[in-house]
Amino acid sequence: MTSTDATNLYLPDMATIQEVIQETSNIKTFRITLNNPDAMRNFRFEPGQVGQLSVFGVGESTFVINSSPTRMDYLQFSVMRVGELTEKLHKLRVGDQVGVRAPLGNCFPYEDMKGKDIVFVGGGIGMAPLRTLLLYMLDNRDDYGKISLLYGARSPSDMAFSYELPEWLGREDMTTELTVDNGTPDWKHHVGLIPNVLKEMAPSAENAFAVTCGPPIMIKFTIEALHSLGFKDEQIITTLEKRMKCGVGICGRCNIGTKYVCKDGPVFTNAQLKELPNEL
Amino acid sequence: MLTARYIANDKLMPWLLSLTETRQVLAPVQAGGQTLFAPLDENSRLDLKGLADASAKAALLPRCETLFEFHYSKGEGVPSKTELEVRETLPDQDTFLFGARPCDAKGFTVFDRVYDAGTRRDIYYCTRRDKTLVAALACTEPADTCFCNRVGGGPGDTDGADMLFTPVDGGYVIESVTEKGEAFLAEQPLMEAEERKEEARKVREAVSEAMPGGDPLGGTEGEVLRLFDDKEFWGGVAAKCLSCGACSYLCPTCYCFNMTDEVNGDDGVRVRTWDNCMSFQFTLEGSGHNPRDGKAQRMRNRIGHKFSYYPELHDGNLACVGCGRCIVHCPVSMDVRAIVAQARDRALAKEEHAND
Ligand SMILES: Cc1cc2nc3c(=O)[nH]c(=O)nc-3n(C[C@H](O)[C@H](O)[C@H](O)COP(=O)(O)OP(=O)(O)OC[C@H]3O[C@@H](n4cnc5c(N)ncnc54)[C@H](O)[C@@H]3O)c2cc1C
Ligand code: SF4
Ligand code: SF4
Ligand code: FES
Numbered sequence: 001m002t003s004t005d006a007t008n009l010y011l012p013d014m015a016t017i018q019e020v021i022q023e024t025s026n027i028k029t030f031r032i033t034l035n036n037p038d039a040m041r042n043f044r045f046e047p048g049q050v051g052q053l054s055v056f057g058v059g060e061s062t063f064v065i066n067s068s069p070t071r072m073d074y075l076q077f078s079v080m081r082v083g084e085l086t087e088k089l090h091k092l093r094v095g096d097q098v099g100v101r102a103p104l105g106n107c108f109p110y111e112d113m114k115g116k117d118i119v120f121v122g123g124g125i126g127m128a129p130l131r132t133l134l135l136y137m138l139d140n141r142d143d144y145g146k147i148s149l150l151y152g153a154r155s156p157s158d159m160a161f162s163y164e165l166p167e168w169l170g171r172e173d174m175t176t177e178l179t180v181d182n183g184t185p186d187w188k189h190h191v192g193l194i195p196n197v198l199k200e201m202a203p204s205a206e207n208a209f210a211v212t213c214g215p216p217i218m219i220k221f222t223i224e225a226l227h228s229l230g231f232k233d234e235q236i237i238t239t240l241e242k243r244m245k246c247g248v249g250i251c252g253r254c255n256i257g258t259k260y261v262c263k264d265g266p267v268f269t270n271a272q273l274k275e276l277p278n279e280l
Numbered sequence: 281m282l283t284a285r286y287i288a289n290d291k292l293m294p295w296l297l298s299l300t301e302t303r304q305v306l307a308p309v310q311a312g313g314q315t316l317f318a319p320l321d322e323n324s325r326l327d328l329k330g331l332a333d334a335s336a337k338a339a340l341l342p343r344c345e346t347l348f349e350f351h352y353s354k355g356e357g358v359p360s361k362t363e364l365e366v367r368e369t370l371p372d373q374d375t376f377l378f379g380a381r382p383c384d385a386k387g388f389t390v391f392d393r394v395y396d397a398g399t400r401r402d403i404y405y406c407t408r409r410d411k412t413l414v415a416a417l418a419c420t421e422p423a424d425t426c427f428c429n430r431v432g433g434g435p436g437d438t439d440g441a442d443m444l445f446t447p448v449d450g451g452y453v454i455e456s457v458t459e460k461g462e463a464f465l466a467e468q469p470l471m472e473a474e475e476r477k478e479e480a481r482k483v484r485e486a487v488s489e490a491m492p493g494g495d496p497l498g499g500t501e502g503e504v505l506r507l508f509d510d511k512e513f514w515g516g517v518a519a520k521c522l523s524c525g526a527c528s529y530l531c532p533t534c535y536c537f538n539m540t541d542e543v544n545g546d547d548g549v550r551v552r553t554w555d556n557c558m559s560f561q562f563t564l565e566g567s568g569h570n571p572r573d574g575k576a577q578r579m580r581n582r583i584g585h586k587f588s589y590y591p592e593l594h595d596g597n598l599a600c601v602g603c604g605r606c607i608v609h610c611p612v613s614m615d616v617r618a619i620v621a622q623a624r625d626r627a628l629a630k631e632e633h634a635n636d
Contacts, residue, residue, distance in 0.1 A: 008403050010347050010539070010550070011368050056350040056364060056550075057543040061566075082566040097364040216569065243565050245539050250394055250402055251555070252536035253562060255581075256571075257505070258589045277508045279571050279581075 009248050012054045012099025013039055017092055018074055023160040024153075026081045027125060028090050031067075031074040032098060044103070045069055047110055047133040048239065048267045051102025052247050053077060053089065061085045062244045064266075065102060066128040068135035075102070078160060080125045104247040106267050108133045108211065108237065117145040119203045121222050123152050123194055123214025127160055129239050129266075130213055134168075141173055148175040148203055152194040152218075155182045177201055194218055195225040205230035211237045216280070223270060233271035240265050240273075240280065256280065282462045284480070286473035288451040295468075296320055296378060303374035306339050308332040317377070328379055330423060331603060335532035336380040337387060340408045341395075344553045345371075347404065347539070352546040369549075371404060375412040378445075383428045383601040385416040385440035387532030390601070392440070393594045394535060404552075413464055415454075416441035418484050422491050425604030427617055429488070430497045433601055436484030446480035453480035497587065497620045498598050503627035504588035504620070511576065513626055517619050518579035520612040525556035527606035527614070533586065533599045536562075557581050579619075587620055 019031040030053075034040040045065055052060040067076035081090050092098065110133065118137060122130040130149075137144050149168060153159045159178070168176040179190035179197045190197045194214070203210075210231050212222045219238055226236050242254035242261040249263040257277040259265070273280070287295060297320065299305050305320040308327050315327040317336045348368040388409070395405040419426070419435035428434055438444050442461030445452045453476050456462035507513050528534040538555040541548055555562060558578050564570045572578050590599035600616065607615050 007401075008368055009400065010404075010552075011366070014364065014366065054550075056352075056366070057541050057548045059541050059550075060539065086566070097362070099366070215567075241565065242571070243563055245537070245555075248400055250400070250535075251538070252557065252585070253555070255585070255589065257508075257584070258592050277505065279508075279577065 009246070009250075010101070012052070012060075012101045015075075015098050015100045017094055017096050017098060020092070020094060021163075023078060023162070024158045027078055027160050028081075029066075029076060029078040029160070030089070030092070030098075031076050032100065033074050034100070035097075040072075043072070043075070045075075046103070046107035047136045048105070048107035048129060049103035050105045050247075050266060051075070051077065051100050052104065052244075053079075053085075054099030054101070055085055055088045055092070056097075056099060058085050058088045060099070060101070060245075061089075062104075062241075062247065062262075064129040064132065064239075066131045068132050068139060070136055070139035075100070078125065078128045101247060105262055105265060108267050109269075110136060113137075113209050114143045115145060115207075117204065117206075117208040118147050119208060119210040119226075120147070120149040120151075121194060121198060121210060121212040121214075121226075122150070123218040123222075124154070124158065125160065126212075126214030126218070127151055128213075130211060131161060133211060138171075138174070145207065146175070146203075147173065148177070148201065150177045150179065150194060150198055150201060152179040152181075152190075152197070152214075155180050156184055156187050175201075193221070195221040198222060198225045199228065202229060205232070205235060209235050209237060213239050233274060234269055236270040237267060238270065238273070239267050282456045282459075283465065284456075284473045284477045285454040285465055285468070285470035286448075286451055286476055287454060287470055292452065293326060295470075296326075296376075297322060299376050303376055305376045305378060306336070307378040317379075320378075326379075328417060330421060331381050331383075331419075331426070331605070332379075333605070333609070334530050335387060335603065335605065336377055336384040337391070337532050337535075339375060339377045339380075339412055339414075340388060340391060340405060341535060341537070341554070344551055345404065346549045346551050349547070349549050351548075371408045371411065373411065375408070376415065377412055378415045379417045380414055380441070381419055381603070382416050382435060382437040382439070382441070382444075383426075383433055383603040384532045385414050386428075386433050386437060386601045387603075388414065388440040390533040390590070390597070390599050391535050393597070413443070413461060414441045415461075416444050417452075418444060418446040418480075418487070420447055420483065420487055422487065423604060423608075424492075425607045426491070426602060427494065427497070427604060428602035429491050430494050430617070431598050431600050431602040432496075432498055435487045435491060446483055448476060448479050448483060453477065455480065494617075495621065497600070497602075497617065498591065498596065500620055500624045501588040501591050501596075503624045504584050506627045506630070507623055508580070508584075510626070513623070514576035514580045515574075517583075517622070518575040521558070521575050521579060521614065522611060523558050523560065523575055523578070524611060525558045526609050526611065527616075528556040528558055528582070529554060530605040530609055532601055532603055532605075557585070583616070583619055583623070586616075587623075 015032040021029040063077040183191040254261040309324040395402040586599040
């Protein structure tokens with residue numbers, strides 16, 4: 001017996017890859033559309049929510065929807081190649097089919113952030129979740145105060161979204177700073193670790209929010225730097241990663257105490273993180 | 281309870297077999313020196329003496345189940361294009377689960393709160409739950425590892441069951457618990473037994489009174505959590521653990537699962553299988569980072585989930601029903617009762633110390 005009247009939490013929607021962008025040597029961006037035109041038209045999500053992408057025969061993994069809900073031509077996922085599924089994803093081409101279960105999880109508190117200055121600090125693939133919120137804010141520019149972005153990667157060739165950087169650098173209504181650990185002769189931006197560049201930038205903590213995402217070690221020192229600039233834990237927002245399966249709070253894999261990263265997260269303020277048992 | 285019926289001992293097996301004509305009957309039967317819930321047939325040897333070795337949870341959450349099938353095929357016209365078809369496979373079998381102990385039945389209520397939570401309905405579980413009648417069997421001889429009475433249950437409880445069988449002189453009194461159970465019993469060729477309800481009640485009461493008591497193990501949410509960072513405690517508790525996972529696989533309340541794909545040529549299935557938080561792989565991330573990379577952290581999560589996190593999220597209900605299977609079958613004799621009691625004592629001692 002098959003029935004489609006009740007929603008099946010585990011059954012992915014079928015989607016087609018419309019575009020593949022080689023971002024760096026190990027990151028690819030996939031732009032996909034749901035095969036069912038009604039489903040695509042009615043698809044709603046909020047900045048920060050994630051999806052489970054399926055390669056049928058390999059399995060599922062979690063990725064941030066890094067396009068903006070204000071631009072619904074496609075759903076965008078950027079995928080770093082680290083293991084089995086991401087390896088297979090990287091082999092797919094335009095026209096290939098994937099499954100998608102989305103949107104899952106909570107979102108950035110973009111309503112509470114209205115009227116505030118916003119400081120984005122992204123490292124490596126951690127730029128992906130920031131991108132969705134940044135685009136959303138740029139598309140609702142009047143709702144937000146000063147917007148600044150600090151994006152860092154290992155080297156210039158490790159910078160994802162490089163085709164968008166000139167626009168961000170050129171915009172009058174935002175400040176963009178780039179940094180790499182290892183520069184090249186033609187690199188015109190910062191060389192140095194993100195937290196150090198952040199301290200040089202010295203954004204004001206007054207009436208501001210900082211959103212940071214990246215490798216755990218980067219987040220740790222970025223939060224320290226933000227503290228030294230006067231940011232309180234409630235003003236610092238980050239996203240957590242945990243190995244996930246169901247994505248809806250049932251399979252029991254992603255809990256930290258009573259919180260499930262898949263449904264109570266992935267977005268948390270640093271104040272919320274401090275309330276959690278120490279098991280990150 | 282609504283109405284009561286009676287079935288004589290020698291009529292039980294024939295009656296259960298008659299039910300197999302229209303549905304699957306799962307019952308505790310002897311198999312290779314163990315007693316396990318399995319589909320009943322003429323050759324089955326029913327074993328109703330005590331608690332089955334494994335819980336009855338597979339009736340509602342199979343060890344391994346197909347969620348959907350998929351099929352790749354060459355696209356028409358464009359040879360390089362592959363088409364993909366996905367078909368969901370929902371459970372469709374009616375089941376009569378016989379001989380689940382009250383603790384096993386109560387275990388289903390632990391599942392219900394997670395798998396059937398308002399808008400978030402696990403359609404596979406919920407379909408099976410709808411199609412399954414749970415016939416619980418009251419206990420007359422609790423083992424010394426049984427502690428249902430310390431975790432909010434009892435040997436004659438009916439939580440999670442559709443009907444309750446109570447052994448009485450010569451047979452069983454069957455009482456319905458839910459309307460679903462009542463409707464089923466109404467259709468069965470069973471004797472009315474209103475007058476024997478009292479006898480059944482006395483049997484249950486006697487067992488319940490004879491069962492050794494002990495401090496309730498509920499209400500320790502705070503204590504378990506206060507010990508979160510006590511490495512010495514969790515390290516000590518987990519020192520001899522082998523990470524074999526027997527405790528979780530046999531437990532009627534452990535419900536964590538994994539999802540994986542299996543392929544054979546162009547065809548494949550996505551299956552879900554039981555998983556176990558005592559395993560190192562459970563939380564291992566793609567980056568190599570593992571938030572629970574030691575036995576101590578994993579033990580803390582298992583105990584924490586059952587006695588702290590779950591009750592906090594679900595109105596104080598524990599995710600342990602006191603069946604004691606994890607105690608009986610643990611190869612290094614871990615005793616969950618003792619761990620929780622120690623946790624409470626230690627947390628309280630610490631608190632007193634802090635107040636000194
Ligand atoms: C909320 C959230 C958002 C995310 N967003 C993004 C994003 O936008 N972009 C992005 O690139 N990533 C993102 N990730 C991370 C991404 O989900 C993982 O990198 C991805 O799941 C890895 O999948 P994989 O199948 O390729 O790796 P796997 O092959 O599953 O695992 C990688 C490694 O894990 C270990 N491992 C896994 N399973 C086993 C096992 N059974 N036994 C032994 N070792 C094992 C091995 O070391 C293996 O090499 C996000 C994660 C979360 C939770
Ligand atoms: S934790 Fe042990 S005693 Fe409690 S329900 Fe599970 S197997 Fe039974
Ligand atoms: S724990 Fe209670 S309900 Fe379970 S078998 Fe023992 S006595 Fe029966
Ligand atoms: S991924 Fe299953 S509970 Fe979070």
